[in-house]
Amino acid sequence: MTAITDVVNLDKEGEIAVLSINNPPVNALGIAVRQGIADGVTAACKDEGVTAIVIICQGRTFMAGADITKFGKPPREPGLGRVLEIIESSRKPIIAAIHGTAFGGGLETALTCHFRVAVDSARLGLPEVKLGLLPGAGGTQRLPRVVGVEKALKMITSGNPIGAKEALEDGLLDEIIKGDLLSGAVAFAETILSEKRPMLRVSEMNEKVEAARGKPEIFENFRKSIARKTRGFNAPEACVKTVEAAVNMAFGEGLKFERQQFEILMKGPQSAAQRYAFFAEREVRKIPDIPKDTPLHDIRKAAVIGAGTMGGGITMNFINVGIPVTLIEQRKDLLERGMGVIRKNYDISAARGRLTPKEVEERMSLVTGSVSIEEVADADIVIEAVYENMDLKKEIFSKLDRICKQDAILASNTSYLDVNEIADHTSRPESVVGLHFFSPANVMRLLEIVRGKKTSKSVIASSMALAKRINKIAVVVGVCHGFVGNRMFSQRTRETDQLILEGPMPPQVDKVIYDFGFPMGPFVLRDLIGLDIGWRKETSTGSTIREVLCELDRRGQKTGAGYYKYEAGSRIPIWDPEVEKLIFEFSEKNNIPRGEISGKEIIERSIYPIVNEGAKILEEGIANRPSDIDVIWLNGYGWPIYLGGPMFWADQVGLENILVTLKKFQERFGDLWKPAPLLERLVKEGKGFKDL
Ligand code: T1G
Numbered sequence: 001m002t003a004i005t006d007v008v009n010l011d012k013e014g015e016i017a018v019l020s021i022n023n024p025p026v027n028a029l030g031i032a033v034r035q036g037i038a039d040g041v042t043a044a045c046k047d048e049g050v051t052a053i054v055i056i057c058q059g060r061t062f063m064a065g066a067d068i069t070k071f072g073k074p075p076r077e078p079g080l081g082r083v084l085e086i087i088e089s090s091r092k093p094i095i096a097a098i099h100g101t102a103f104g105g106g107l108e109t110a111l112t113c114h115f116r117v118a119v120d121s122a123r124l125g126l127p128e129v130k131l132g133l134l135p136g137a138g139g140t141q142r143l144p145r146v147v148g149v150e151k152a153l154k155m156i157t158s159g160n161p162i163g164a165k166e167a168l169e170d171g172l173l174d175e176i177i178k179g180d181l182l183s184g185a186v187a188f189a190e191t192i193l194s195e196k197r198p199m200l201r202v203s204e205m206n207e208k209v210e211a212a213r214g215k216p217e218i219f220e221n222f223r224k225s226i227a228r229k230t231r232g233f234n235a236p237e238a239c240v241k242t243v244e245a246a247v248n249m250a251f252g253e254g255l256k257f258e259r260q261q262f263e264i265l266m267k268g269p270q271s272a273a274q275r276y277a278f279f280a281e282r283e284v285r286k287i288p289d290i291p292k293d294t295p296l297h298d299i300r301k302a303a304v305i306g307a308g309t310m311g312g313g314i315t316m317n318f319i320n321v322g323i324p325v326t327l328i329e330q331r332k333d334l335l336e337r338g339m340g341v342i343r344k345n346y347d348i349s350a351a352r353g354r355l356t357p358k359e360v361e362e363r364m365s366l367v368t369g370s371v372s373i374e375e376v377a378d379a380d381i382v383i384e385a386v387y388e389n390m391d392l393k394k395e396i397f398s399k400l401d402r403i404c405k406q407d408a409i410l411a412s413n414t415s416y417l418d419v420n421e422i423a424d425h426t427s428r429p430e431s432v433v434g435l436h437f438f439s440p441a442n443v444m445r446l447l448e449i450v451r452g453k454k455t456s457k458s459v460i461a462s463s464m465a466l467a468k469r470i471n472k473i474a475v476v477v478g479v480c481h482g483f484v485g486n487r488m489f490s491q492r493t494r495e496t497d498q499l500i501l502e503g504p505m506p507p508q509v510d511k512v513i514y515d516f517g518f519p520m521g522p523f524v525l526r527d528l529i530g531l532d533i534g535w536r537k538e539t540s541t542g543s544t545i546r547e548v549l550c551e552l553d554r555r556g557q558k559t560g561a562g563y564y565k566y567e568a569g570s571r572i573p574i575w576d577p578e579v580e581k582l583i584f585e586f587s588e589k590n591n592i593p594r595g596e597i598s599g600k601e602i603i604e605r606s607i608y609p610i611v612n613e614g615a616k617i618l619e620e621g622i623a624n625r626p627s628d629i630d631v632i633w634l635n636g637y638g639w640p641i642y643l644g645g646p647m648f649w650a651d652q653v654g655l656e657n658i659l660v661t662l663k664k665f666q667e668r669f670g671d672l673w674k675p676a677p678l679l680e681r682l683v684k685e686g687k688g689f690k691d692l
Pocket of ligand 1: 025028065068069103104108135136
């Protein structure tokens with residue numbers, strides 16, 4: 001065995017050279033890997049005793065792409081493009097032996113090999129678009145030549161991988177290896193040599209791209225099909241253009257065009273934001289005072305108290321990954337309704353082909369309903385998901401304290417109540433934690449892990465590990481009203497409610513927020529989730545537009561009208577002159593002068609309070625780092641990922657600009673707008689949130 005670099009070794013199995021990469025954690029294509037591949041392939045090609053070369057990786061995966069941590073730093077030779085030229089121009093066949101995730105530059109490397117084999121659990125993809133980029137080492141030119149233009153467009157603009165079986169069907173793999181990958185790949189090499197199978201250079205395979213030549217409709221139709229989903233993003237269109245170049249240009253020209261488009265994206269603000277978000281979503285798992293080797297609770301069985309919308313959705317998260325759940329309700333009819341909703345959700349997935357009927361039954365078999373809370377005695381974790389009433393929660397936690405086994409985790413799904421107060425109502429506050437799921441709980445990836453004063457480190461670490469198991473992105477937050485996300489969100493709601501009294505009507509505010517990049521504006525959103533959340537008829541006094549609308553039974557889409565009106569069966573909001581009149585009258589009755597308010601002021605008054613509240617949350621220690629707050633907003637509130645998150649975005653706007661504006665509004669509207677001391681300090685020190 002010859003060490004080519006400290007992460008690449010060259011070995012021989014008979015006449016087959018084996019170039020093995022070992023660059024944990026994901027064999028990213030850093031300089032030592034690139035240099036090792038270039039030198040290793042060159043050495044093997046010179047070695048007369050070598051007739052073919054296998055490229056394989058140690059550890060969890062084949063190369064998962066370029067080293068993103070090095071982006072923005074001066075490039076070091078050999079660049080990936082040069083390394084891939086060396087591979088593709090080899091006169092001896094080179095076989096990529098794939099396991100794990102051949103992503104990005106890893107798949108681009110495999111595409112320059114002459115053959116590709118993989119184990120059946122392997123996944124292959126070009127996820128660069130998720131980083132605001134495009135495949136920059138020939139992926140946009142080679143993938144369409146193998147799988148065809150339409151499939152390549154889908155894979156490159158979605159960034160989603162395909163499995164080995166599909167890759168084999170698409171011609172992206174030559175064989176699926178059963179058993180040991182290395183020996184299977186060596187045997188495959190020997191086979192193609194003995195059969196004298198022709199070596200194929202993907203860059204010379206033009207049939208599939210030529211077949212699309214002169215058919216611009218392929219690209220126009222595809223652009224239309226992704227328009228809604230990619231609104232505001234720059235990278236998807238660049239991906240389409242470069243695949244179009246693969247069809248209309250010679251390979252070399254197409255490669256140059258790809259490089260040019262890649263550089264534009266790499267230097268652009270969107271990729272910086274999306275790469276920031278990528279690392280933020282990994283950083284969030286690191287909790288400052290909890291060591292990586294903290295002992296974890298063994299969670300094999302769960303229980304959920306409450307079979308309502310949240311309880312049902314939470315239950316699905318567990319049974320989706322094979323963790324059985326005991327679902328508790330107080331009455332049989334409520335339990336049956338809850339179980340029915342779970343089954344209906346799965347039937348919809350099955351109807352869409354996402355699940356087989358067998359998988360539906362397997363998952364349903366994992367949930368056991370009961371009206372007796374005693375049934376949770378053997379659960380390793382119990383999640384209370386009843387409505388937001390502190391007395392009821394305390395009553396339930398007292399029972400859980402009596403019933404549950406000693407090392408059970410007792411969690412509340414409360415979205416804003418005091419977890420410490422709940423914990424102190426038990427004899428085991430160290431076992432109590434908040435697990436704030438976002439509705440719909442079986443869809444939204446965000447989970448706020450609410451850490452009580454006495455919650456043990458092991459319960460926090462176990463909750464974080466559980467989150468990854470149930471495919472959630474979890475953020476540890478402290479106890480305060482609304483924790484992090486809802487506390488910040490309520491600032492925006494306060495301001496947008498005020499704005500419509502002063503000038504813009506809901507459609508204008510909604511458009512500004514939608515154009516900023518959110519999936520929908522605040523009033524359309526309120527109609528969707530229901531105006532009456534937290535509203536009580538008995539205590540309503542018509543003191544806000546929302547209360548007035550609820551009192552008129554205009555509670556949102558579910559009643560056919562809220563801020564907007566909706567035709568039967570339609571979700572399309574139609575502005576209602578009735579509400580316009582009602583708002584005008586409300587302003588008049590409350591002596592609130594109305595006038596023109598610019599889109600810029602709408603943004604400042606809707607978004608800057610979010611940033612200011614985030615700064616307060618940081619100085620109170622309710623969130624561990626600014627990027628944790630951004631992860632919450634990216635995954636729970638639809639903040640556009642190409643803007644990175646409120647704290648990242650605030651740094652781009654400039655904290656000084658934000659501070660000046662906050663002070664201006666403080667003079668106009670009072671201390672609601674008082675800047676957070678942390679914001680003042682950072683501006684004084686010439687720093688940003690990124691420096692925390
Ligand atoms: N570069 C550097 N570090 C990376 C990395 C990468 N490409 N991918 C992951 N890591 C780190 C990650 O930060 C974490 O570090 C650890 O590895 C485990 O990651 C030229 C330009 C491969 C599916 O976009 O999708 O190639 O927190 O927690 O859940 O065209 O990582 O432990 O210190 O995510 O098992 C294209 C991104 C790059 C793949 C594994 N490739 N990575 O998931 O582990 S651009 C990607 C992933 C490119 C070319 C272009 C996932 C994974 P730490 P993890 P995982």
